[in-house]
Structure formats: C-alpha cells, structure tokens
Amino acid sequence: MERVKPGLTKKLAHRWHGPFRIKRKVEEFAYELELPDKSGYRFYPIVHVSRLKEVNEYPSRPKTRLTFDFDEELLPEDSWEPDHLAGEYEVEAILDDRMPLSTSTERAVREFKVKWVGYEEPTWEPSSNLSCGGLLYDYLRAKKSERRLQMVQVADED
Incomplete structure (x- = not known):
C-alpha cells in the first residue's frame, strides 16, 4: 500500500x-498507541501529543459510540451461568503453587495444586490448563498480601 497520497512528494x-x-x-500530553501485533515498528508506543496527527479517512462515518444497556429482568435465567464445555472439569480451590526447575531447553512454567469438584486427590496443573481466572486471581492476590505481611513482620523483628 502506498503511504503517500497522489500528488505529494515522497x-x-x-x-x-x-x-x-x-x-x-x-x-x-502523552498517548499510548495501539500497534499491530508482530509489526515491524520499532518505536515506543507512548508518544507526545505534538507527534500525532489526526486522520479523517471516513468523514461520513458516525463518531458516536453506542452503549448497550441490558435489562436484567429480560435476560433468561441461565445467561449468568458459565457455559461448561464437554470434558472440562470445574476447579473447587487452588491450594498451592510451585515453580519447577527449568531445563536448558524448556522454560519453567508455574504450576498450581488444584482441588477439582467431585475428586478427592488434588493435582499439579500448569496455569494454561486452568479455566478459573477468578479463583486464580484471588489466590495470587491473597498470596501476595501474605508475603507482604511476612516481610513486615520480619522487618519489625529486626
């Protein structure tokens, strides 16, 4: 695609x-730009406003964004329940985590000890196998606050 409009110098x-x-x-005075994935652009995406120039390629296109306002009473009852795929297990709780040693050929991936609904024994699973974003977020947040508390207690002892 030509980057220069016809009639202008290159x-x-x-x-x-x-x-x-x-x-x-x-x-x-600074904006972050949305760069295309795997692009050849090698510049920092945050730029000063003086380096930006407005593009008005489609002047007839409406500029207002529509907001969707759903009335909860009109939605069906099962619309708030997550859809479970066939063969997908439900996580009851995340009990622990570990970072196994990495080998020279493979990067270490954090694993979580997961208690599954309907099963007795917990298993160690990489985060890529988990579909429980909320539980994972809560676990990591609680662990971080626990570590901070331990650091404060150690500092108080000194």
Missing part, C-alpha cells in the same frame, strides 16, 4: 508512520 515519507489507534491517554 521525500519525507519515511518520517511518517501509521495510522494507529489511540489505546489510552497516559498523561496530559
């Missing part, structure tokens, strides 16, 4: 990149 075309979407406002 002399400084290498100085312009984009167009990119703005991901978020970082500071008053």
Whole structure:
C-alpha cells in the first residue's frame, strides 16, 4: 500500500508512520498507541501529543459510540451461568503453587495444586490448563498480601 497520497512528494515519507489507534491517554500530553501485533515498528508506543496527527479517512462515518444497556429482568435465567464445555472439569480451590526447575531447553512454567469438584486427590496443573481466572486471581492476590505481611513482620523483628 502506498503511504503517500497522489500528488505529494515522497521525500519525507519515511518520517511518517501509521495510522494507529489511540489505546489510552497516559498523561496530559502523552498517548499510548495501539500497534499491530508482530509489526515491524520499532518505536515506543507512548508518544507526545505534538507527534500525532489526526486522520479523517471516513468523514461520513458516525463518531458516536453506542452503549448497550441490558435489562436484567429480560435476560433468561441461565445467561449468568458459565457455559461448561464437554470434558472440562470445574476447579473447587487452588491450594498451592510451585515453580519447577527449568531445563536448558524448556522454560519453567508455574504450576498450581488444584482441588477439582467431585475428586478427592488434588493435582499439579500448569496455569494454561486452568479455566478459573477468578479463583486464580484471588489466590495470587491473597498470596501476595501474605508475603507482604511476612516481610513486615520480619522487618519489625529486626
């Protein structure tokens, strides 16, 4: 795709990149750009507002975003229940975690000791096998706060 519009010089075309979407406002004069995955762009995605130029490719396109307001009473009862896939087990609790030693060919992957619903024995599973984002988040948050408490207690002892 040609980066320069017809009739314009290509002399400084290498100085312009984009167009990119703005991901978020970082500071008053800085924005983070949404770069395409696996792109050849080798620059930091946070740029100063003076380096940005508005692109108006589709002026006739409406600019307002629609907000969806669902009325909970109109939704079916089972709409709040997660869909369980066939062959997927339900996690009851996360009991512990460990980081096995890495080999020279393979990176170490954190494993979690998981108690499954309907089973007696817990198993060690990598995080990629787990589909319980909420339980995992709660476990990691509780573990982090527990570590902080231990650090404070150790500092108080000294």
